[in-house]
Amino acid sequence: MNTLSAIDHIYGFDDGDTLIPGMAIVWVNGETDQGFQQYYNPSTGKVVATDFTKHPALVYPKPYSTKRGEVVVPEEAGQQFYIGNVTDEGGILQDGKVKEIWKDYFELATVTANGKTFPALKIKGNLADKYKSDKTIYYQSSYRDMKVICSQPLPIMASAGDSFKVLVNCVGADGSGDNVLSNDNDWVQFTANLQRAGINVDGAQYQWQRNESGVWKDMTTIANMQEVNGQTLKLYNAGVEGSELFRCLAKYNSQTYVGTAEATDIHDPFYIDIGRSIPTQGVNVGQTVTYNPKVYERSTGELSTGWTFIFSFTDNDGNTVTDVTEKTLTYDNITKHNGIAVRIEARKS
Numbered sequence: 001m002n003t004l005s006a007i008d009h010i011y012g013f014d015d016g017d018t019l020i021p022g023m024a025i026v027w028v029n030g031e032t033d034q035g036f037q038q039y040y041n042p043s044t045g046k047v048v049a050t051d052f053t054k055h056p057a058l059v060y061p062k063p064y065s066t067k068r069g070e071v072v073v074p075e076e077a078g079q080q081f082y083i084g085n086v087t088d089e090g091g092i093l094q095d096g097k098v099k100e101i102w103k104d105y106f107e108l109a110t111v112t113a114n115g116k117t118f119p120a121l122k123i124k125g126n127l128a129d130k131y132k133s134d135k136t137i138y139y140q141s142s143y144r145d146m147k148v149i150c151s152q153p154l155p156i157m158a159s160a161g162d163s164f165k166v167l168v169n170c171v172g173a174d175g176s177g178d179n180v181l182s183n184d185n186d187w188v189q190f191t192a193n194l195q196r197a198g199i200n201v202d203g204a205q206y207q208w209q210r211n212e213s214g215v216w217k218d219m220t221t222i223a224n225m226q227e228v229n230g231q232t233l234k235l236y237n238a239g240v241e242g243s244e245l246f247r248c249l250a251k252y253n254s255q256t257y258v259g260t261a262e263a264t265d266i267h268d269p270f271y272i273d274i275g276r277s278i279p280t281q282g283v284n285v286g287q288t289v290t291y292n293p294k295v296y297e298r299s300t301g302e303l304s305t306g307w308t309f310i311f312s313f314t315d316n317d318g319n320t321v322t323d324v325t326e327k328t329l330t331y332d333n334i335t336k337h338n339g340i341a342v343r344i345e346a347r348k349s
Contacts, residue, residue: 005242006272023152038128039198049198060120074141082138166259192248211245214312240265247318
């Protein structure tokens with residue numbers, strides 16, 4: 001039996017919000033134990049973690065074309081990075097350079113991933129010194145006359161003694177933070193760290209799981225497919241079919257915390273066109289999103305027939321969502337779960 005899978009993340013939004021596939025993050029010094037988040041001491045206002053002056057990060061846009069089967073590079077002309085909002089006020093660049101007011105926090109850079117060079121924003125200053133609430137980094141440009149807006153949330157919060165979170169970082173064979181398996185990226189590795197208020201916790205026990213038709217199953221090492229070693233999961237081309245969901249369970253003091261990850265393999269000779277009824281992943285008030293998936297041959301672009309499609313749904317923590325179907329993905333149902341990951345599996349006997 002041939003099996004393919006694809007994943008779509010959908011969100012509810014009100015008019016004026018822009019929610020399009022996020023950016024990728026790579027750490028300048030190759031860290032795997034730092035989170036793209038900042039905690040500060042509410043008494044002193046000083047950063048507790050992550051200190052971007054010691055651990056600078058590169059954020060770069062990663063638009064992915066399913067039909068083309070590759071990550072594409074936005075056009076440099078007219079590109080802009082923003083913080084907080086996509087307005088002139090939030091713009092970081094002016095005449096292609098970082099504005100003077102932002103030079104202590106940002107600088108322009110590039111990231112090479114999957115054999116392509118992407119524009120990147122290096123974050124080198126602590127934004128928690130300036131802001132005390134969450135911000136979002138946006139990138140805007142175009143690709144083949146289509147507007148491209150990517151976003152990456154940057155949580156900024158007061159340090160709390162019992163605030164636990166499983167941080168999952170990704171690194172690829174090509175040295176980037178790319179989670180797409182390709183001819184230039186033969187493996188991807190995820191590393192999970194349980195953190196308390198941004199600080200790594202010692203003594204946690206880790207278990208990686210794969211989502212198979214909506215059911216989470218424990219993973220063990222399988223030669224040439226996947227390597228499971230405590231808090232790390234290394235995936236090879238043969239270990240991923242299309243796009244798949246993974247999660248890591250971290251057990252500590254009789255409590256279990258969850259971090260999720262996603263990997264995509266673009267070597268497959270077939271791919272799924274998910275056939276989403278709306279052009280973006282943002283579902284507006286009053287809308288219902290539907291899917292009409294089809295399978296195509298990647299080399300010829302021709303329709304492949306005889307496939308059966310199976311849908312499953314999870315929330316942002318990887319928990320199975322059972323109160324929706326592919327026919328009831330309304331704005332209200334999506335926002336109730338704070339966003340839903342739609343997994344489409346195609347099977348052919």
